[in-house]
Amino acid sequence: MNNTPIPLGPKADKATVRRHNLSLVLRAVHDAGDATRAAVATRVGLTRAAVSSLVEQLLENGFLTEWGKTSSGQAGRPGTVLKVARTGPAGLGVEINVDYVAVCVVDLAGTDRVRLVEHVDNRGVSPSEVLGRAAQLAARALASAAEQDLTPVGAHVVVPGLVTGGTVRQAPNLGWTRVAVEGLFAQSLSALAPARRPLPVSSDNEANAAALAELWYGAGTEGVRSFLYLTGEIGIGGALVVGGELLRGAHGFAGEIGHMVVDPDGPLCPCGAHGCLEQYAGQAALLAAAGIETTAGVLGVAELQRRVRRADPDALAAVERAGRQLGCVVSGAVNLFDPDAVMLGGFYRALTRWLAPAVEHELALRVISGLWAKDSGRLRAASPLGDAARGAAGVIVQEVLADPAAFADRGDDD
Amino acid sequence: MNNTPIPLGPKADKATVRRHNLSLVLRAVHDAGDATRAAVATRVGLTRAAVSSLVEQLLENGFLTEWGKTSSGQAGRPGTVLKVARTGPAGLGVEINVDYVAVCVVDLAGTDRVRLVEHVDNRGVSPSEVLGRAAQLAARALASAAEQDLTPVGAHVVVPGLVTGGTVRQAPNLGWTRVAVEGLFAQSLSALAPARRPLPVSSDNEANAAALAELWYGAGTEGVRSFLYLTGEIGIGGALVVGGELLRGAHGFAGEIGHMVVDPDGPLCPCGAHGCLEQYAGQAALLAAAGIETTAGVLGVAELQRRVRRADPDALAAVERAGRQLGCVVSGAVNLFDPDAVMLGGFYRALTRWLAPAVEHELALRVISGLWAKDSGRLRAASPLGDAARGAAGVIVQEVLADPAAFADRGDDD
Numbered sequence: 001m002n003n004t005p006i007p008l009g010p011k012a013d014k015a016t017v018r019r020h021n022l023s024l025v026l027r028a029v030h031d032a033g034d035a036t037r038a039a040v041a042t043r044v045g046l047t048r049a050a051v052s053s054l055v056e057q058l059l060e061n062g063f064l065t066e067w068g069k070t071s072s073g074q075a076g077r078p079g080t081v082l083k084v085a086r087t088g089p090a091g092l093g094v095e096i097n098v099d100y101v102a103v104c105v106v107d108l109a110g111t112d113r114v115r116l117v118e119h120v121d122n123r124g125v126s127p128s129e130v131l132g133r134a135a136q137l138a139a140r141a142l143a144s145a146a147e148q149d150l151t152p153v154g155a156h157v158v159v160p161g162l163v164t165g166g167t168v169r170q171a172p173n174l175g176w177t178r179v180a181v182e183g184l185f186a187q188s189l190s191a192l193a194p195a196r197r198p199l200p201v202s203s204d205n206e207a208n209a210a211a212l213a214e215l216w217y218g219a220g221t222e223g224v225r226s227f228l229y230l231t232g233e234i235g236i237g238g239a240l241v242v243g244g245e246l247l248r249g250a251h252g253f254a255g256e257i258g259h260m261v262v263d264p265d266g267p268l269c270p271c272g273a274h275g276c277l278e279q280y281a282g283q284a285a286l287l288a289a290a291g292i293e294t295t296a297g298v299l300g301v302a303e304l305q306r307r308v309r310r311a312d313p314d315a316l317a318a319v320e321r322a323g324r325q326l327g328c329v330v331s332g333a334v335n336l337f338d339p340d341a342v343m344l345g346g347f348y349r350a351l352t353r354w355l356a357p358a359v360e361h362e363l364a365l366r367v368i369s370g371l372w373a374k375d376s377g378r379l380r381a382a383s384p385l386g387d388a389a390r391g392a393a394g395v396i397v398q399e400v401l402a403d404p405a406a407f408a409d410r411g412d413d414d
Numbered sequence: 415m416n417n418t419p420i421p422l423g424p425k426a427d428k429a430t431v432r433r434h435n436l437s438l439v440l441r442a443v444h445d446a447g448d449a450t451r452a453a454v455a456t457r458v459g460l461t462r463a464a465v466s467s468l469v470e471q472l473l474e475n476g477f478l479t480e481w482g483k484t485s486s487g488q489a490g491r492p493g494t495v496l497k498v499a500r501t502g503p504a505g506l507g508v509e510i511n512v513d514y515v516a517v518c519v520v521d522l523a524g525t526d527r528v529r530l531v532e533h534v535d536n537r538g539v540s541p542s543e544v545l546g547r548a549a550q551l552a553a554r555a556l557a558s559a560a561e562q563d564l565t566p567v568g569a570h571v572v573v574p575g576l577v578t579g580g581t582v583r584q585a586p587n588l589g590w591t592r593v594a595v596e597g598l599f600a601q602s603l604s605a606l607a608p609a610r611r612p613l614p615v616s617s618d619n620e621a622n623a624a625a626l627a628e629l630w631y632g633a634g635t636e637g638v639r640s641f642l643y644l645t646g647e648i649g650i651g652g653a654l655v656v657g658g659e660l661l662r663g664a665h666g667f668a669g670e671i672g673h674m675v676v677d678p679d680g681p682l683c684p685c686g687a688h689g690c691l692e693q694y695a696g697q698a699a700l701l702a703a704a705g706i707e708t709t710a711g712v713l714g715v716a717e718l719q720r721r722v723r724r725a726d727p728d729a730l731a732a733v734e735r736a737g738r739q740l741g742c743v744v745s746g747a748v749n750l751f752d753p754d755a756v757m758l759g760g761f762y763r764a765l766t767r768w769l770a771p772a773v774e775h776e777l778a779l780r781v782i783s784g785l786w787a788k789d790s791g792r793l794r795a796a797s798p799l800g801d802a803a804r805g806a807a808g809v810i811v812q813e814v815l816a817d818p819a820a821f822a823d824r825g826d827d828d
Contacts, residue, residue, distance in 0.1 A: 249752020253783040260746035332674035338663020369667040
């Protein structure tokens with residue numbers, strides 16, 4: 001990684017350098033929110049002349065816009081404030097989950113400009129039907145984006161399961177095995193929203209996207225660069241962020257906290273093993289323990305929240321018990337990874353107030369660094385439901401920020 | 415990380431660039447084993463003239479040596495083979511464990527040139543006495559190193575516990591709390607082996623050093639860049655290597671797999687929690703389960719090995735049970751972290767043949783990626799006992815390789 005020599009002589013490919021520096025300048029404006037050319041030059045360590053030339057190109061290609069003058073009031077353009085464009089290139093995120101589908105269009109600044117969620121039971125439905133439904137939602141989102149002069153340059157589809165090389169290897173709670181998710185989605189979408197150039201489609205695990213949304217857009221991760229993200233759904237998704245980057249594992253399958261074991265002789269999990277955490281602290285297990293119809297989905301979670309709010313003893317006991325079991329497993333994960341924080345997402349978010357005491361009890365008792373005492377504030381509620389779609393759209397936006405030149409001619413296409 | 419601009423103009427500090435390139439050249443020779451100047455130039459992407467000048471400095475300062483001529487037979491120096499020096503700068507590693515102390519001197523090529531191990535029960539002995547004993551062993555190692563013209567430029571002390579900022583925060587199995595390990599060791603050593611310039615002392619967790627030894631010097635990690643390392647001692651140490659680098663966690667406390675929970679209502683652990691893995695698969699627990707005196711240390715492990723070898727039913731049952739419990743916890747760690755391999759170190763190494771079937775059974779059943787089937791070869795025996803000391807010495811060697819200029823004037827000192 002660090003083995004690249006600092007070039008002593010010339011020989012560095014000028015086009016490559018310029019492309020790299022275009023990204024540096026765009027990112028500098030993006031990260032600052034707004035900035036003058038002079039501030040950008042200071043920040044990235046290039047000359048003002050070089051920055052001006054790069055900014056010109058970014059303005060022409062619609063990645064940046066100019067706003068008014070700064071109060072420091074030097075005449076002419078150098079004092080003009082730059083912002084990333086609110087029109088043009090954008091990202092489309094698509095989240096397939098067990099009981100909903102969500103799509104989101106995010107602009108270059110990271111704002112979610114379109115968001116559509118459809119509650120639907122995807123269990124027992126064929127992958128192509130589910131992905132067809134998701135493509136319909138996506139087509140509606142693309143139409144709304146077009147009305148706002150936004151042009152998504154890629155779609156990122158996320159699924160609660162093991163995803164690699166464009167294929168869902170296994171998504172136990174959807175009942176999917178070896179589903180070519182990218183191809184199926186692209187096919188459905190191009191039939192619904194024909195385009196001169198078909199939208200490139202990529203894919204990943206849903207918890208990864210939710211964790212990235214938390215990292216990029218969440219309020220709870222301010223200053224936190226390493227965290228464990230848990231998302232309570234029908235199953236339990238997990239993702240690890242280390243030093244501001246997703247830890248993907250050697251084969252892209254890291255973060256499967258829902259299949260850590262609570263009791264080797266416990267109930268059978270759809271994954272084939274006994275006693276996985278999902279069987280104790282997943283949505284169905286928790287609703288069942290509280291005496292609520294387990295197929296009620298989001299309505300069931302709302303009902304559970306109502307019951308704990310009015311101190312229903314069965315509901316409180318169920319949440320407390322799930323919290324203890326979750327706490328034991330999360331303590332193990334914290335002992336292994338030593339993160340700064342643990343974020344509770346998905347339906348855990350709505351229950352954090354009641355879950356947290358039991359989880360924190362175990363953390364305080366079991367984490368041997370001693371950094372997880374009850375008042376440590378390291379256990380936090382994460383972003384609201386559906387943000388995996390925003391994180392997925394953000395993945396596309398990050399691709400644009402990393403190499404704007406690669407997307408320079410896409411803006412006016414369709 | 416990637417936000418450094420590729421410098422368009424000059425302005426890069428020439429001394430810094432040269433220092434960086436000295437390391438590049440030294441590492442290139444180190445990694446290749448031996449190399450001509452021309453091969454080095456190709457590998458690092460610098461001109462042959464630049465490489466020759468850097469090589470000259472590295473030869474003068476004793477980091478490199480020249481050997482014979484290559485068969486390709488161009489006349490003069492360019493065809494001479496370079497190797498890293500087998501004399502001069504070296505690393506001193508010191509491993510404090512519960513029932514032994516080990517020291518190791520490693521040369522720049524990574525060979526362990528001195529190795530001393532003293533079996534001793536450190537439980538209930540004061541930290542200053544233990545560190546004094548380690549310093550005696552280190553002084554003997556330094557004398558042996560001097561006889562071989564090796565000059566350790568730093569000592570790295572590793573301890574089975576949480577180590578940060580030169581202090582052992584907690585080492586439950588040694589009974590240490592808040593021990594200023596670096597200061598105490600440096601003090602003892604300078605009294606025993608006075609030097610014009612005292613040896614700089616650094617410190618870390620013992621399992622981290624053992625994992626690094628496995629990464630740098632182990633045979634089992636050939637081509638493996640991400641692995642979980644487990645070391646069975648009185649306690650159970652753990653470390654995570656991701657993409658060839660130690661994953662330290664946000665506060666340096668990652669890898670504490672010994673305190674992942676098997677049963678929340680299980681036996682009390684010295685850490686204060688109940689049912690930690692150590693209480694099931696640590697040395698004392700395993701010996702007790704097999705009916706062997708738990709304070710027998712290495713002799714106890716040897717006895718256990720003898721008994722499983724002759725198929726003693728109690729011993730086999732104890733190892734099999736520990737393997738299942740270890741397997742459940744390790745499966746959870748693999749689901750979370752998705753490594754390429756799991757390495758069994760410490761006393762597990764001697765028992766791998768009998769432990770592995772049970773551990774592999776759980777891995778095959780519980781790891782949802784499906785990559786850990788019984789014949790996957792991903793569970794492996796690690797390097798022999800004591801290699802944490804070699805890894806610790808290697809940490810110093812890596813510091814020299816990373817910035818030889820910082821150590822250029824140390825060679826002839828004492």
